[in-house]
Amino acid sequence: MSAKAIVYTSNTGYTERYAKMLGEKTGLPVYALEEVGKKLEKGTPIIYLGWLMAGSVKGYNKAAKKYEVCAVCGVGLSDTGAMQEDVRKAHNLPADMPVFTVQGGMDLDKLRGINKMMIQMLTKSMTSKKDRTEGEDRMVYLLQNGGDYVSEEHLTVVLEWYNK
Numbered sequence: 276m277s278a279k280a281i282v283y284t285s286n287t288g289y290t291e292r293y294a295k296m297l298g299e300k301t302g303l304p305v306y307a308l309e310e311v312g313k314k315l316e317k318g319t320p321i322i323y324l325g326w327l328m329a330g331s332v333k334g335y336n337k338a339a340k341k342y343e344v345c346a347v348c349g350v351g352l353s354d355t356g357a358m359q360e361d362v363r364k365a366h367n368l369p370a371d372m373p374v375f376t377v378q379g380g381m382d383l384d385k386l387r388g389i390n391k392m393m394i395q396m397l398t399k400s401m402t403s404k405k406d407r408t409e410g411e412d413r414m415v416y417l418l419q420n421g422g423d424y425v426s427e428e429h430l431t432v433v434l435e436w437y438n439k
């Protein structure tokens with residue numbers, strides 16, 4: 276069944292931007308999960324986007340209870356295409372469910388509470404780690420400096436899937 280809408284959960288805005296970009300490219304209406312209310316009927320087929328938190332897609336479980344999720348897209352700090360198998364495992368997604376991940380960014384000024392603490396702890400443990408790999412060095416840089424990596428290019432694979 277083809278998707279009739281895009282639903283998303285964003286904490287600091289990167290996922291929201293991707294959801295809106297995807298909405299523009301596909302012509303599908305876009306809703307924030309926390310505001311969708313009764314605007315979409317239960318069981319509507321959707322594409323779901325959520326920010327990546329420790330390998331899971333924020334809001335996915337709630338969205339999947341209400342809607343028929345046709346594809347999942349996690350927005351994280353890692354490279355586009357990374358962590359897809361973590362996401363599949365974290366949510367027990369069937370092998371035929373399209374799973375995508377795209378690189379969003381990190382806005383340290385917008386993080387609050389537990390999320391901020393978790394990033395501070397992760398940064399501390401990664402900076403004190405000896406013999407870091409190149410990938411880990413890059414992650415330390417991203418964690419310490421933040422940055423905005425949102426780009427249309429990252430959605431290419433998602434759009435290829437949608438247009439098939």
Ligand SMILES: Cc1cc2nc3c(=O)[nH]c(=O)nc-3n(C[C@H](O)[C@H](O)[C@H](O)COP(=O)(O)O)c2cc1C
Pocket residue numbers: 284285286287288289290291326327328329330331350351352353354358378379380381382386389390391393394
């Ligand atoms: C507590 C916490 C855990 C995170 N875990 C991951 C992760 O497992 N993988 C990843 O790629 N990014 C991770 N991130 C980075 C966010 O997914 C990234 O900043 C994302 O772009 C935020 O999107 P948003 O602006 O829509 O909230 C984490 C961020 C926080 C605050």
